[in-house]
Amino acid sequence: MGKRIAGILLAVLILVFAMPARVGAVSTSATAAILVDADSGRVLYEQNADARMLIxxxxxxxxxxxxxxxxxxxxxxxxSKKAAYTEGSSMYLKVGEELTLETLLYGLMLCSGNDAAVAIAEHVGGSEAGFAKLMNETAAELGMEHTSFANPNGLDHEDHYSTARDMAVLACAAMNNEILARIVSTRTVTIGGxxxxxxxxxxxxxxxxxxxxxxYTQAAGRTLVSCAEQEGQRLVAVTLQDGNDWADHQALYEYGFSTYPSQRLATLGQQLQEAAVQGGAVSTVPLIAADTVSWPTAKGERVETRIELEQPLTAPLTAGNRVGQAVFTWKGQEIGRVDLLCGGNVAPAVESAWNTLKLPG
Structure with missing residues (x-):
């Protein structure tokens, strides 16, 4: 599955599986907040997650x-002169200075350089306006339906806004990009002095x-988007207009990881079930998961599994061929699926009998 398509599907899940936190379980000082399982899209906590906010x-x-x-x-x-003289946080670019796009990305994401943002926008989009168009096209592609970008740096503008939910969608897409994930995980770096x-x-x-x-801007207040990982499970937290964001994010992660640990529904290479074979030398064949699927599951919750075969299995069968899918549902809604592969070669029953009767040499 293409990464862009996968991102769209994840956005759909974040929209579908919205849910309130358990009463008294966790709270934040934010005007808007959300906690999402980054790989499944399940929403574990939300607070005014669809309110339009400055970001x-x-x-x-x-x-x-x-x-x-x-x-x-x-x-x-x-x-450019315009980039170098951009107001606000900066990586202190100089007019005429030449850097690689990668260096500017580090300045953008580590130093929060507004100057880097404009330099990137002018290079990639031809202008800030041209780049904003690309930003909005990407937002639409990801399913960020309540978001509008007017500039590359986040300076306050009436046509520049998003929601906690949409920012969670963006964060999940970002952390699934290997280059961007590497950059934002960097604590400090020295490039070109x-x-x-x-x-x-x-x-x-x-x-x-x-x-x-x-x-941060005075109008937006403190905004924070973060991602944390524990035992292979990744969660994304978003808080908007939150003066206590560092502590709130830690509390959200403590709640999420302890209450909704990731449950493995299928593991690559795992036999999920056996299926009947018509006209074969054997009567059944194993169905093997072609990928790994996980879902954050609270105590007492149950995920159902349904097997969907493309057609009745009839010999001959070849090991490794796709024969159907396993569909996982929670509270009646589909939460994931995985291709099923034929777990072995199966010869027709007649051929098997003939080979048994043949005399040697």
Whole structure:
């Protein structure tokens, strides 16, 4: 499955599996917040998650994602006067300075450089307006239905906004991009004599934090999008307009990992079931999972499995051929599926009998 298609499907799941937190389980100081399982899309906690909000420099997650998709990391970018003189947080670019796109991405995501954002936008999109168009096209592709981008840096603008839910969709897409995931997990880096330190304090203060992005303007307040991993399970937290965001994110992760541990529904190579074979030398054949599927499951919750064969299995059968899918449902809704492969070669019954009767030599 293509990564872009997978991202769209994940966005759909984040929209479908919205749910409130258990009463009294966790709370935040944020105006809007959400906690999502990054791989399944299940929402584990939400608070005003669909309220339209200013998002400040968390915008730069989209800026980086678009730049990586549309640009070339080794491209040389010449810094314009407009980029160098951009207000706000900065990586201190100079007019005429030449850097690679990759270096600018580190300055964007670690230093939160508004100057880097403009330089990237001008290089990749031709202009800030052209780049904003690419940002909005990507948002639409990801299913971010309540989001609008007007600039690459997140400076306040009436046409620049999002929601906690949409930002969770973006964060999941970002963490599924290997290049971007590597950049946002970096605490400090020195490139060309310029040392850049990540503004995301959770990388240092919280075990398991693996990224993403901080933000602040006076109008937006403190905004924070982060991702944490524990025992192979990844969660994404978003808080908007939250003066206690560091502590709130840690509390959200403690709640999520302890209450909704990831349950393995299928493992690559695992036999999920046996299926009857018509006209074969054997009467059944194993059905093997072609991939791994997990789902965050609270105590007492149950996931159902349904086997869907493409057609009745009739010999001859070849090991490794796709024969159907296993469909997983929770509370009557589909939460995932995995291809099923034929677990062995099966000869026709007649051929098997003939081979048994044949005399040697």
């Amino acid at each position: 400040a420099s968390t915008t730069k997650i989209m800026t980086a994602l678009v730049a990586i998709r549309e640009g070339n990391l080794s491209d040389t970018v010449k810094v 310029r040392t850049m330190t990540n503004h995301n304090k959770l990388l240092s203060y919280m075990d398991g934090c693996i990224g993403l992005k901080t933000g």
